[in-house]
Amino acid sequence: MPTTAHIPDLDSVLACHPREESQLIPLLQDIQDHAGYISADAMRAAASHLNIPESSVYGVVTFYSQFYLTRQGRHRVKVCQGTACHVRGAVEIIRAVSARLGIKPGETTRDFEFSVERVACFGSCALAPVMVVNDKVYGNVTPEMAVRLLDELT
């Protein structure tokens, strides 16, 4: 079974999980923690490890938004699109971020530095509009502030 180039230790990740179907989601989370996303090879390896059809793995991976099918950027930028953030100008923030990085939401820059996502709600509506960069929450964001945050990371 060929393993993906991005996680040379896929076998050791697999080895931490009993070969039971119920282990699928924890295993996928573990793979993603190591590799940043779940490659086709990793899905194949997970299916083989748990002795379930590959299609079952693909069904689960594509169902949950927590799983990525493609390699993500080093920095993860998530812009909230919830009702409160929308009312407080989230559209402008998305537009500014997209323009600064040259990618649309859901995409990753060619140099794999940044990925941008739209997210429905972080539950931090009091701080709207909200943007999360690498798991750090920024509140009351303006388009200028968003661009400045990205500049600092570049």
Add this chain to the structure above:
Amino acid sequence: MDRELTFTIDGQSVTARKGETVLQAAREAGIYIPHLCYSDGLEPYSACRLCIVEIDGMRGMPTSCATPVKQGMVVRNDVESVNRVRRMVCEMLIADHPLVCLSCSANMNCRLQDVAAFLGIKGSRLRRMVRKPIVDDSNPFYTRDLGKCILCGLCTRSCHELRGVGAIEIAGRGYESRIAAPGDQPVSESTCTSCGECIDRCPVNALWAKNETVPPTATTTTTCVYCGCGCSLELGTRAGKIVRVRGDKNGICNRGSLCVKGRFGLDFVSAPDRLTTPLIKRNGSFEEATWDEALDLVASTFAKIKQQHGPDALAGLSSAKCTNEENYVFQKFIRAGLGTNNVDHCARLCHASTVAGLARAFGSGAMTNPQSDFEHADCIFVTGSNTTEAHPITAMRIISAVVDPGATLIVADPRRIDLTRYATLHIRQRSGTDVALFNAMMQVIIAEGLCDDTFIAERTEGVEELKGCVAECTPEWAEPITGIPAEKIREAARLYAAAERGSIAYSMGITQHTTGTDNVLALANLAMITGNVGRASTGVNPLRGQNNVQGACDLGALPNKYPGYQDVNDPAIQKHFESAWGASLSPEIGLTVTEIVGAAGSGAVRGLYVMGENPMLSDPNLNHVEQALKDVEFLCVQDIFMTETAALADVVLPAASFAEKDGSFTNTDRRVQRVRAALPKPGEARDDWDIICSIASRTGYPMSYNSPSEILDEIASVSPIYGGMSFERIDAEGLQWPCPDKTHPGTTFLHEGEFKRGKGKFHATPFKVAAEEPDDDYPLLLTTGRYLYHWHTRTMTSRSKGLEEICPPVPIEIHPDDAAQHGIADGDVVEVASRRGVIRADAKVTDRSPRGTVFMAFHFREGAANKLTNDALDPIAKIPEFKVCAVRIGTVEA
């Protein structure tokens, strides 16, 4: 089972079995409850929300597909309060569904139309959000349009739950939900086996068979011609062609399911190169002839040879593809007409060792229990059977037992076959070391006191002989021989011995060895020491390969047996048949297939009649076979195509295919089932039995029957196991032999209370090595087998473009380590050589093959594995060792 529960639907009284759901009971009673995601044989899914009903005492509107009936339940189905909700659900479905009904091939046969019509849907109040057609045309047999899909999940569920394949699943979420193969790849890139179960179950024609272009004008129920599963087929015909193939939902063996060959592999019936006129070879090439010319030539040549060289200079190969009636007529012609017992057929090459072994141990060589019994076994031991490929519908039963209720599955097979995905334990013995494995398992069972001592004492004899033989065969002894770790052997032994109902299934991996009979005897020993014979869901179950190989054996296409396994060398029986057939018969046991070929080469056999067999691909050591068939003085071949064997014949006679004839096949369950003509015969082709009768009459032994039904009646009169059979009695769902008289209900499983031979007999089976082992010159072990997509010598399946596309010639499977060692990459053209021949094949590097072993299917004339195989024979059954020979392999310039 009794329909013991009573309840009402809309005031109408309805009965139900215990455990039946409201929807099932309603369907049974002919009451329509709208539904889309329910289908027989699948778990309730409650996704479409259309089968909702109101039930007194229950809150809301439960789905009738998932609600079991309770006594006295009051159900409301066709009431406005329910229909109002259903209408909204239906409108949502329609808002998302292209309304192109007139040009849709499901028009008038669409479950969504049924629902909409029932509910009186006039349109949808919702904004239409119709998906664009998203067509996947990659599979050669079917097309999928996700634009029409209503996401009922029937295709994915039948693929996972029923077939155990799991090629597709619902991917994504919300509006993005879709049926997808992994990675949204074309379905042709997935593990799909093209069984077509999803097409059958799709309610709206989001999936459709490419070969179904027009609806049939007639439908004929018959029995599939491919393997021994015995699937009941519905052949839809129109204007002389098969235009639709469906599994018969009432079919007792297949319950509506089919495999890719049965559903999509019948193109051969209408192939343009079917034989349609008799052919006589003159000056090296075939010329068309009249039936009279051809029949006269065959009859006069056979008569001449008989007169000059005696009857034993003649021989016939009968066919496991032909009906019971035809096999009976054929062997009667050879025995009574020509006066020799030189009649055999390809069972010699598949289960001769089963017939020999099980007859010695139990008294009957057939599968002890039916396929359906696997579903209720609590441990199934599969060895030497690649069940999902060779017996796909039987495999469904095994998988179903494992999935629910959770039977233990032990697979002992050198290759990592698909069934291992469901196995509790997979042990990989080296090819040819089966006896060592089974002996070691028995050593463990005896040493650990896991025997069924009561069964052994009451039902068997000779156990001391067995105990002596296996006493030293510890798992540690077997480990270096078989390559299986001793602990795994112990585990297998304990799992099998612990079973309440342990069932053994095996096939060619056991039988096609020089130790084939010993392998079978060892399995019989294993079953007997644990008391796993003579009860439901137990037994020793040889899965028979050909559609009618069981029948061909039953009807005496064997050199030592008259119909019904009656010995030809028993004077009393001989006398009985002499009076029944009005001819004097030979008391000498005749020659087997392999001996006939040898005798043809040496000149001992001068005239050979081959009905529907193709030894030029099916027999071992083909170069030798070819020379023999060229050397034989006169060869007559009766077939539906110009096979490799027919090409060497002096006379070729065109026969009818299964779709054009009446008769019966006996499947692996010993079930005799009807074959019914769905099409007229092409050109001047005639029924096999009819041709044989004409030739017999011309040789001076008059044979004539009005119909196959009359032949079966004659069979019933001479073969006690078929004594109660008649077309009338087998009409609905067949009958399982033994069925001795007209009131006997048939026999589900054998050896209940007493073995056929009285007591079951243990045989000592010391381990012997294979006839040819790998060595320095030929370092790899070649084992042969079959693929799902082809049938035997490919005479039928090569006429299906789709099957050829999915499985082109000629792969050889080799382990990555062996490939690396020999400098072979995946896809390389390689030369494979044994001491008997050389062929070319395409390397398929895969760990399905164990290290040191390569695998080839024997289907392909382009690279015939049987040019390599060893014609060394099992001394008792005379079966060749197809499963083990030594080869070397190297790359060649493409």
